[in-house]
Amino acid sequence: MAVVFQKPKALTDAPLHYCPGCTHGIIHRLVAEAIDELGIEGKTVGVAPVGCSVMAYDYFACDMVEAAHGRAPAVATGLKRALPENIIFTYQGDGDLASIGMAETVHAATRNENITVIFVNNAIYGMTGGQMAPTSLPGQVTQTSPYGRDTATVGFPIRVSEMLSTLDGPEFIQRVAVNNVKNINAAKKAIKKAFQNQVEGKGFSLVEVVSTCPTNWGLTPQKALEWVEEKMIPYYPLGVYKDRSANKEEK
Amino acid sequence: MAEKVLMKGNEAIAEAAIRAGCMHYFGYPITPQTEIAAYMAKRMPKIGGVFLQAESEIAAINMVYGVAGTGFRVMTSSSSPGISLKGEGISYLAGADLPALIVNVQRGGPGLGGIQPSQSDYFQATRGLGHGDFHLIVMAPASVQEMADMTAKCFDLSDKYRVPAMILADGTLGQMMEPVVLPEPTEYKPDKPWAVTGTNCERKHNIINSLYLKPEELEKTNFERFERYKAIEENEPLWEEFMMDDAEICVAAFGIAARVSKNAIMAAREKGIKVGMIRPITLWPFPKKPFKAAADKCKAFISVELSMGQMIEDVQLATECKVPVTLCNRAGGMIPSPEEVLEAIERAAGGNK
Amino acid sequence: MATTQILIAGFGGQGVLFAGKCIAYKGLEEGKQLSWLPSYGPEMRGGTANCSVIISDTPVGSPIVSTPDVLTAMNLPSLDKYEDATAKGGKIFVDSSLIDRKVNRTDVDAYYIPATKLANDAGFPTLANMIMMGKMIKEAGFVSMDGMKEALSHVISAKRADMLDINLKAIEIGYNYEG
Numbered sequence: 189m190a191v192v193f194q195k196p197k198a199l200t201d202a203p204l205h206y207c208p209g210c211t212h213g214i215i216h217r218l219v220a221e222a223i224d225e226l227g228i229e230g231k232t233v234g235v236a237p238v239g240c241s242v243m244a245y246d247y248f249a250c251d252m253v254e255a256a257h258g259r260a261p262a263v264a265t266g267l268k269r270a271l272p273e274n275i276i277f278t279y280q281g282d283g284d285l286a287s288i289g290m291a292e293t294v295h296a297a298t299r300n301e302n303i304t305v306i307f308v309n310n311a312i313y314g315m316t317g318g319q320m321a322p323t324s325l326p327g328q329v330t331q332t333s334p335y336g337r338d339t340a341t342v343g344f345p346i347r348v349s350e351m352l353s354t355l356d357g358p359e360f361i362q363r364v365a366v367n368n369v370k371n372i373n374a375a376k377k378a379i380k381k382a383f384q385n386q387v388e389g390k391g392f393s394l395v396e397v398v399s400t401c402p403t404n405w406g407l408t409p410q411k412a413l414e415w416v417e418e419k420m421i422p423y424y425p426l427g428v429y430k431d432r433s434a435n436k437e438e439k
Numbered sequence: 440m441a442e443k444v445l446m447k448g449n450e451a452i453a454e455a456a457i458r459a460g461c462m463h464y465f466g467y468p469i470t471p472q473t474e475i476a477a478y479m480a481k482r483m484p485k486i487g488g489v490f491l492q493a494e495s496e497i498a499a500i501n502m503v504y505g506v507a508g509t510g511f512r513v514m515t516s517s518s519s520p521g522i523s524l525k526g527e528g529i530s531y532l533a534g535a536d537l538p539a540l541i542v543n544v545q546r547g548g549p550g551l552g553g554i555q556p557s558q559s560d561y562f563q564a565t566r567g568l569g570h571g572d573f574h575l576i577v578m579a580p581a582s583v584q585e586m587a588d589m590t591a592k593c594f595d596l597s598d599k600y601r602v603p604a605m606i607l608a609d610g611t612l613g614q615m616m617e618p619v620v621l622p623e624p625t626e627y628k629p630d631k632p633w634a635v636t637g638t639n640c641e642r643k644h645n646i647i648n649s650l651y652l653k654p655e656e657l658e659k660t661n662f663e664r665f666e667r668y669k670a671i672e673e674n675e676p677l678w679e680e681f682m683m684d685d686a687e688i689c690v691a692a693f694g695i696a697a698r699v700s701k702n703a704i705m706a707a708r709e710k711g712i713k714v715g716m717i718r719p720i721t722l723w724p725f726p727k728k729p730f731k732a733a734a735d736k737c738k739a740f741i742s743v744e745l746s747m748g749q750m751i752e753d754v755q756l757a758t759e760c761k762v763p764v765t766l767c768n769r770a771g772g773m774i775p776s777p778e779e780v781l782e783a784i785e786r787a788a789g790g791n792k
Numbered sequence: 793m794a795t796t797q798i799l800i801a802g803f804g805g806q807g808v809l810f811a812g813k814c815i816a817y818k819g820l821e822e823g824k825q826l827s828w829l830p831s832y833g834p835e836m837r838g839g840t841a842n843c844s845v846i847i848s849d850t851p852v853g854s855p856i857v858s859t860p861d862v863l864t865a866m867n868l869p870s871l872d873k874y875e876d877a878t879a880k881g882g883k884i885f886v887d888s889s890l891i892d893r894k895v896n897r898t899d900v901d902a903y904y905i906p907a908t909k910l911a912n913d914a915g916f917p918t919l920a921n922m923i924m925m926g927k928m929i930k931e932a933g934f935v936s937m938d939g940m941k942e943a944l945s946h947v948i949s950a951k952r953a954d955m956l957d958i959n960l961k962a963i964e965i966g967y968n969y970e971g
Contacts, residue, residue, distance in 0.1 A: 233636075242650060246646075250637070251635035251645045252635070253646070262499075262505070263502070266501070266506040267508065269463060269489045269491065271509050291497075292494070295498065444820075445946070616829075698855060702854045776858050
């Protein structure tokens with residue numbers, strides 16, 4: 189019988205713990221597919237964050253390291269410097285990457301550290317039960333912004349891709365979403381490119397994936413996907429923010 | 440015999456680390472240890488090693504965590520305020536059972552404190568360098584020669600027990616130059632089956648981790664780790680005894696305080712006072728045995744420290760409070776003079792007559 | 793000689809750490825026990841700088857010189873600060889072109905060398921430190937002049953080899969200075 193669909197080899201058999209309707213599962217799969225297609229599983233080391241995807245180390249079949257909250261880019265820097273021939277990626281959420289770990293993120297980017305960063309932006313702290321994130325939208329109700337994010341007192345969301353693309357360092361920065369098939373296909377392409385760049389020694393490649401959190405957003409999975417389309421993407425426009433190689437080719 | 444060279448303590452640590460096969464260094468500038476970073480910045484690129492000035496102490500220790508996971512020898516260095524920042528990462532190293540070397544060239548505190556030498560991070564190093572139940576192997580050099588020798592020793596012990604190790608020095612030892620015979624260079628080839636180097640699709644994945652959500656599993660890791668600590672406490676305490684054979688008064692001092700105390704002890708001996716010194720070389724494990732033995736024959740102990748009195752608690756514990764332990768100390772970057780220590784010895788000698 | 797505790801003090805930039813380093817290397821060449829400890833910190837830029845050097849036949853205890861056997865003062869604040877600390881019977885060397893007072897102590901030997909002026913006259917104004925060092929070696933004898941060039945070659949980088957002879961000359965000027 190012909191196999192028409194199977195789990196990527198780069199994922200283990202451990203059942204994912206994510207909530208129904210959470211898009212972490214899709215993103216895990218896209219990362220694993222990219223690893224499979226590039227044939228790099230045996231030399232890949234992943235770095236898991238603190239947050240909902242903390243146990244990503246159980247799900248990816250490659251060697252894995254669990255980092256302290258926000259420190260994944262620094263840990264990945266150590267790994268890559270010690271193992272320059274290996275492929276190193278981090279998988280981080282918005283609180284991890286854009287709040288507590290912002291310094292590590294910016295500096296790994298500006299060093300053009302030859303690593304791949306998968307940044308899952310769902311505008312909330314999921315694991316701790318739905319607190320305001322650096323990427324929570326203006327007016328967004330969370331446990332710690334119960335009257336809605338008030339930009340006058342807590343400031344504005346951070347557009348990470350736009351911000352990092354102002355640096356000279358990074359090689360590739362793209363924002364994608366996984367709320368429909370078309371966007372998932374584009375996300376797959378971006379993630380694979382972010383790994384391919386590392387294989388080719390090009391440098392820091394970050395893919396920001398606009399994601400969902402139906403549980404903490406208080407929405408059904410279906411409504412959450414609609415919220416991504418209606419609220420998230422307008423604030424976080426999809427697209428390539430930086431692609432140094434492409435720019436060079438144009439010139 | 441290898442050639443004696445003149446080096447600063449900080450430089451001796453850096454060169455000895457390289458000779459111990461440490462090819463990865465991550466740090467952040469802070470007085471009075473910056474010579475270590477500067478030395479590494481100069482040498483590492485020439486020998487194919489890695490020097491990286493991190494964006495913060497926090498990033499530096501996490502870079503160390505990354506390299507340690509691959510099995511290679513790795514180190515960072517800082518001074519007191521910077522070590523506080525590294526505390527989180529050190530706890531993670533301990534929790535993930537990763538070997539690494541952390542150097543603390545201490546300065547006065549708390550807070551931003553000052554930049555002059557101090558020993559006020561003794562508690563931090565031996566008790567609480569981060570959250571959770573854990574220890575570091577802590578060695579306290581007292582000369583530039585020991586700065587070099589203990590660097591190599593720390594790497595060996597850290598690898599042997601999978602426990603991070605610390606050199607607890609101070610600004611004086613870091614800045615001073617003395618003749619030193621450097622250890623012979625060795626090439627370090629990691630042989631660590633737990634390391635993350637890529638599965639090569641030939642084995643189950645390795646995971647470097649300190650997260651155990653099931654308390655019974657986390658408890659098990661703690662008990663297992665403390666078995667190793669027990670072995671370290673049994674096998675690895677190091678100390679020096681100075682003029683202890685007939686001593687009635689025992690000075691306890693480590694690092695630079697022990698150097699100052701030696702002068703005072705010589706002067707006291709000239710005055711006919713029978714005084715000696717036990718100098719802990721490992722601060723954790725603390726050398727309890729010699730203190731316990733000395734408590735049976737000495738009438739008084741004096742803990743000489745560049746702090747408000749921290750090691751004194753270990754001396755009291757090790758001597759089981761059988762005899763009085765007094766404190767002779769300066770703090771905030773000040774160093775007790777040999778005269779001050781001599782006075783303390785004379786007080787101890789006179790007081791119990 | 794058992795142990796000589798030397799304190800060299802002056803303004804940052806006068807080369808007091810360097811002079812101490814030269815003495816330390818000479819001690820090393822002669823197989824002596826020694827330590828060299830600089831003051832460190834912001835005062836290294838312009839303020840007062842000093843270094844403790846101990847040369848001994850036996851292992852050095854405290855590397856901090858609190859009671860110098862030999863004090864070299866290259867500015868007035870240094871003489872004011874350390875004169876009283878100097879050991880009874882010790883030797884105090886004063887750069888008399890920069891310090892216009894005499895040593896008050898009567899239980900020490902005082903030597904006055906117009907080192908800065910001598911250095912200017914000789915055409916190497918930055919080497920007053922080495923002139924002072926020459927005189928210290930002559931009078932205090934903690935190291936010898938033999939093989940000084942070799943010792944200096946460890947302190948002066950190969951890139952500045954031209955400076956080696958000039959430094960040696962400055963030391964000799966101090967060594968031979970009578971007055």
